[in-house]
Amino acid sequence: MKAVILAGGLGTRLQPYTTFLPKPMLPLGEKPILEHLIEWSKKNGVKSIVLCVSYLRRSIEDYFGDGKNFGVSIEYAISNKPLATAGQLKTAEKFIDDTFVCMYGDSIYGFNLRNMIKQHKQKKPFVTMSLKEYTTNLPYGVIETTKNNQVTAWNEKPEIKANINMGCYVMEPEVMKLIPKNKPYGMDSVIKNAMSKKKVIGSFISKNGFIDIGNKESYEKANNEYIQKLGKI
Numbered sequence: 488m489k490a491v492i493l494a495g496g497l498g499t500r501l502q503p504y505t506t507f508l509p510k511p512m513l514p515l516g517e518k519p520i521l522e523h524l525i526e527w528s529k530k531n532g533v534k535s536i537v538l539c540v541s542y543l544r545r546s547i548e549d550y551f552g553d554g555k556n557f558g559v560s561i562e563y564a565i566s567n568k569p570l571a572t573a574g575q576l577k578t579a580e581k582f583i584d585d586t587f588v589c590m591y592g593d594s595i596y597g598f599n600l601r602n603m604i605k606q607h608k609q610k611k612p613f614v615t616m617s618l619k620e621y622t623t624n625l626p627y628g629v630i631e632t633t634k635n636n637q638v639t640a641w642n643e644k645p646e647i648k649a650n651i652n653m654g655c656y657v658m659e660p661e662v663m664k665l666i667p668k669n670k671p672y673g674m675d676s677v678i679k680n681a682m683s684k685k686k687v688i689g690s691f692i693s694k695n696g697f698i699d700i701g702n703k704e705s706y707e708k709a710n711n712e713y714i715q716k717l718g719k720i
Contacts, residue, residue: 488604489583490533492524493575494592495541495566500702509543511592512550513706516713520700521547523595525557528588531600534559537582538592539575541566572654572674577666584660591654593700595709598693600655607657612689613681614662617655619696622648650690653697 498510505513511521518526525536536559540547544565554561564579576589586607588600598617607615624644631640656674665680666672682688700706 488533488585488587489535489537490528490588490590491537491539491564491576491579491583492521492528492590492592493539493572494521494547495539495544495570495575496593497542497569498593501700501706502703504703504706507543508546509540510700512543512546513700513710515595515700515710516717519550520595521551521592522557524590524592525551525554525559525561527596527600528590529557529559531604533588533600533604536561537564537579538562539564539566539578541569541575566669569671570669571671573666573677574670574672576674577663577668577672580663583663587658587660589656589658594654595698595700596653596655597695597697598653598691599695603655603691604657606691607689610689611687613659613686614678615657615689615691616678617653617697618650618690618692619653620648620692620694621651622646650692653693654699655697657691 494509494511496510498505501510512519515523528536536554538547538561540563548563551557551561562582564582566575566578572591603615603617624646626644629642629645630638632638662677662681665677678688698709700709
C-alpha cells in the first residue's frame, strides 16, 4: 500500500516562516513536520510514499531523496502551481493502482493507522475518513425558545461536541476520476461529489487525534511542545 502526502501548499498563514521553507519542512523539535509524517506512516506499515510537491519543492527533494535513508521508498508528484488538497492528490494518479492512504502534509497524527486500514479493508467503503471527537464550550449563554418566542431554557456556556476531519484518508483509486486535472479542487468537494454518486464514505473515529499546523500560533505551540519533550529525554 502507498501513502500520498500532500506537501505542495504555499503556507501563506505561516509567513514569514514559509518564506524560504515549505510548510512541511518547518521543524518540530529536531525534525521537519514531513519527517514525522513519514516515520508515522512507516511505523504503521506503509513504506511506499508519494510526495505531492510544488512550492519550494527542491528543499523537500534534496532532504528526502529516494527515501532510502529513512527506510522508505519515495516518489514525487510535481505541480507547478497551487492546486488545493484534491488537486494536489490528482497529480499522484499515475503512481496509484490500488487502495492507498492520503494525508495532509501539515498535520501530525497520533492514531492507529493500521487499524484504520484494517477497518477499510473489512468494510470496503469508497473512502474512509479519519475523524476526531472535538469538544468545546460556547462563550455565550444559549437560550431555547418556542415557536411563539417563549423562553424555555437558559444554558450558560454549554459544551458542544462534533466529529472533525483530521485530514487522513484511506481511498480507492477510482476517487481520482472525481478530481479535475490541473485545477484547484478541495477534498471536501471530492467527498460531497462521491456521496452524490451514492458512494459509501466510512469514518474511523479516534480519541488520540492530531496536531494541525495551520497558522503561526499553532506551529509555535507545537514546536515548543516538541522542544520540551526533547529536553525531558
